[in-house]
Amino acid sequence: MIALIRPTTDLHAAWLVMVREFHGAHIDGSGVMERSLEDLEGADAFAGWVAETTAHERGERVPPELVASTLRWVIDDREPTTVIGTISLRHELNDYLRRVGGHIGYAVRPTARGRGVATAALGLVQQECLDRGIDPVLITCRDDNVASARTIEHQGGALEEVEGGIRRSWISLSQR
Numbered sequence: 001m002i003a004l005i006r007p008t009t010d011l012h013a014a015w016l017v018m019v020r021e022f023h024g025a026h027i028d029g030s031g032v033m034e035r036s037l038e039d040l041e042g043a044d045a046f047a048g049w050v051a052e053t054t055a056h057e058r059g060e061r062v063p064p065e066l067v068a069s070t071l072r073w074v075i076d077d078r079e080p081t082t083v084i085g086t087i088s089l090r091h092e093l094n095d096y097l098r099r100v101g102g103h104i105g106y107a108v109r110p111t112a113r114g115r116g117v118a119t120a121a122l123g124l125v126q127q128e129c130l131d132r133g134i135d136p137v138l139i140t141c142r143d144d145n146v147a148s149a150r151t152i153e154h155q156g157g158a159l160e161e162v163e164g165g166i167r168r169s170w171i172s173l174s175q176r
């Protein structure tokens with residue numbers, strides 16, 4: 001069964017294994033932002049980053065260009081020491097998120113794709129949306145990202161528009 005867990009230093013090595021599968025590509029919903037993977041290979045730097053993500057979840061130490069967010073890692077509870085994906089819930093929308101990024105970003109490591117992991121993770125994070133009063137939820141993806149568009153559809157996303165190559169969909173939780 002797919003589950004979401006809080007980032008933890010206990011899974012540093014497993015997180016690095018996941019991240020390396022992306023071969024340096026941007027990882028949606030990872031919270032890594034401008035940091036390099038090399039930076040996060042060190043235990044102290046990683047612990048600092050995990051602490052920072054926890055602070056961001058509480059709305060603390062959030063840089064002015066960002067909004068508070070909740071970061072979760074995706075695991076399969078049959079293999080709880082392997083990180084297979086990452087998902088981030090932004091607590092509010094700024095201009096950039098309203099146009100491009102949406103409330104939620106996510107990625108699944110290449111070797112775990114195509115078996116429902118993203119669909120399950122997007123379903124699970126909706127409880128956090130409800131707990132925070134985020135409803136409806138804006139989810140975006142590039143128009144050519146078929147897998148993400150299907151993931152959003154599977155979770156009830158209603159397409160509002162496609163503009164500038166970005167699909168903008170809303171999931172209405174209260175209407176479920």
Ligand SMILES: CC(C)(COP(=O)(O)OP(=O)(O)OC[C@H]1O[C@@H](n2cnc3c(N)ncnc32)[C@H](O)[C@@H]1OP(=O)(O)O)[C@@H](O)C(=O)NCCC(=O)NCCS
Nearest residue numbers: 028106107108113114115116117118119141146147148150
């Ligand atoms: C998008 C992404 C998260 C999907 O993860 P996933 O765990 O493979 O998704 P799921 O297994 O839940 O599949 C969801 C749907 O996409 C389809 N799909 C998966 N990979 C696909 C591909 N390469 N081409 C077309 N459809 C694909 C699945 O078949 C499924 O649809 P179906 O049930 O109708 O068959 C993953 O491809 C990824 O991490 N991509 C890079 C990061 C990214 O694009 N994140 C989203 C940013 S908005």
